Amino acid sequence: MHVILEQIINGLTIGSFYALIALGYSMVYGVLKLINFAHGDFFTLGSYLGYTVLVFGAAFMTAHFGLWGALIAALVFAGVSLAIVGLIVERVAYRPVYPAGRLPAVVSALGASIFLQNTIMVGWGPRFQAYPATLIPNVHIQLGSIHLTLLQIMILLLSFALMGTLYYIVQKTTFGAAIRATAHDRKTASLMGININKVILFVFTLGPALGAVTGIMVGMYYRQISFTMGWNYGLKAFTASVLGGIGNIPGAMLGGLILGVLEMLGAAYISAAWKDVFVFIILILVLIFRPTGILGEKTAEKV
């Protein structure tokens, strides 16, 4: 029994990574119906920026602000930088292409992804980078029969705090209502006086910032980062957002967590090598029987 619980907690940990990245996909998709293929690279870039702060700024930071100060500085620095990068990418690569329809935007997004990925490669080199090992004290915690690490608890707390905040903003505030309205029907929303540009600004700053924070958490959790990892996480996170119902923000969170848990359970009970196959099969089955995802709204075309 404790194995399954432990796997579920491990699943929730990586699931919260997927969920936080999936939010970026889903928010952008909701507002612009664009699959932002560069989003996985936002995540990678955030991870690398955090790495740089932690490795090179660590001595200075820890001396002045302590370990937690250094961590917070890394998270804030990467988050803010990526918010800016997100905005730039939107302005340069997407905005000029929107009017031509959705498909050119796919190519443009792939182009942006290649560009970012290779920027990272040129900047940090093509080899793996290792996050410092001793940042978080390696404390193990025993909860009944369940084994946890301090890092894992911190990751879960931070992820759920971020998701909770975003959930609150999107579901309970007026601006959140504007975001949901835009996702539902952009044209009508703009006719109702919603400032679409503000919504776009929001999703293109917050999405990448969340991705960056996730990048740092992934770096600390797995300790190894590479310039191509955005593809893999991006693919999983995108899958998660579709699983939850793309364009739907609570759906992205739920999809991410479910995907993480499924992956861990699949690894434990089926086979580690086939876990991703298992995840994709579940995804396809969900879409066959519920084509709009778990929380997606049913829509029908007016004939």
Place this chain on the structure above:
Amino acid sequence: MLEGRTHAAGDIVLETVGLTKIFGGLTAVNSIDLKVHKGEILSLIGPNGAGKTTVFNVVTGIYRPEFGQVFFRGERITGKKPHQIVSYGIARTFQNIRLFPDMTCRENVMAGRHCRSTSGLLSSIFRTPRQRAEEDMIRETTEKRLRQVKLWKSRDELAKNIPYGSQRMLEIARALASDPKLLVLDEPSSGLNPRETQDLMAFLRGIIHEEDLTILLIEHDMNMVMGISDWVVVMDGGRKIAEGIPEDIYADQRVIEAYLGKEDEDSTEYDIPAEH
């Protein structure tokens, strides 16, 4: 109330019996009985949201009815797929013109011939004599239909680039290209100016006279309804509330009531939740 129906002696082309379509908790079409006789023009009228388009969508196979049956020339076609229904001989147009915008007018009309041709993958790749003969037949019918609606000169223009009125006619030409026995037109005059509406009426009268055709249409323009219909069926709130010859309908108290007080032309049809 059935007196004066000119074509009542003719065969029944389309018949619906107790046709009912429910969306969620909403009964959009409630037990509708329709009889369309051979050679007539039957207009289906009623305020917005009366369920007219839904009747069309059920008849043409886009929706499957919850209850009731549809018979076409004696055959039961309930629940058949849209593409099958065309080959039975029912062709339709849409309320908001649905052409293939980035294809030429000619290619648009050729679509109507699809169900009347059979060439497969290999014969198309190897251009067999049969396939070529069939393509020639498609081109001939297409030309005939394009000339009929006076759009032959626009044949190589993209459908999206021709004027709105011509787009309406192109859609009708496309439907006619399948040589239907029943032509189902959803608000053919909407968006047309009075002159174009007059031309449309003359055109419809012409083809029904020349060809073995029956027309079922939804119409809001009362001049057109009165001027062209042999028979009028009035719907309101999913039900049939009256039917008769145009003159009788025009004077019918229930019809007037159905329209008065509900004259909000802009209210959305409660057909289905709209995505777009």
Place this chain on the structure above:
Amino acid sequence: MELTPLNGIEKLASSRQLHIALATAAFLIYPFLVSDYFIDIAFYFGIYTLLGLSLNIVLGEVGLFDLGHAGFYAIGAYTTAILNTKFGIPILVLLPLSALAAAFFAYVVCSPVIHLQGDYLLIVTLGMGEIVRLALINNPFDLTGGPNGVFGIDFPSLGPWLVIDSSLEYYFLIWIIVGLTILGLTRLQDSRIGRAWNYIREDETAANANGIDSRSYKLLAFVLGAALAGVAGNVYASKLMCVSPESFTFWESCLMFCIVLIGGMGSIPGVILGAAFISLFPEIFRPFAMYRMLVFGSAMILMMMFRPGGVWPRKRGAVKYESLLEGTGRTDA
């Protein structure tokens, strides 16, 4: 084009034939002017053209978002690799077999999901492509050789008379296949099948209402597209003499997607240009080493900014049709 209509037709037709003749001549002469290295580059250009043409059927003609096309390519390549290395079946015999295997796979996996719309189909095809790749890595039944793949694949030959084992011969093999494919696809475009595909892309509801069984035609597109990708897989496997899962990643599917969109949806010359861009660009900019992919990414964005419809979009209505009824007395119908 301001000439009389009849001259217009003649001019257009002759110039088109001229273009084709010139292009063919260039392809015939090219390999005799350059080194093997450049012949090989042109070979991969051919492979990408074939892959682009195969995806173009699904994405360009029917408008179905398929981001898992590398899966079909992989099925073709591995069918060839496994059957050749385990059972010694000749490559040329495996050419149609690989096509059939990929087509059959497409039929089986696409049947249950073909009703999905737009981005949902995209993610499902993406998932299928990934499943194929992951399965190859996991080496089921000890067939696929895991991450290392399968080695020692033969070259195509027909007894001693026809042996394809040099760069030059592979170049001709792939471009002859591409040529035949272009011929077939051009004919399909101008047939009721090609039109039916386009009707579905333009407006599926209207297509159905005009008697087109969109489900069958969408499946047909997938099956045919997969078959061509399977052919590409066969040639690729025998040229490389080995196959491994890393040749069939999601990235490969993305490249095919870009080939079609950069060229112009549904445009055959467009696909050739798109394939040229994708396969030649990184080679031409090789001197820029690690910066070349930066330029590549930027170029993709710029292209979509300035030519969102593709570099060479399909021009509708360019071929003028004459009347079949004039002079028959039926024009007043």
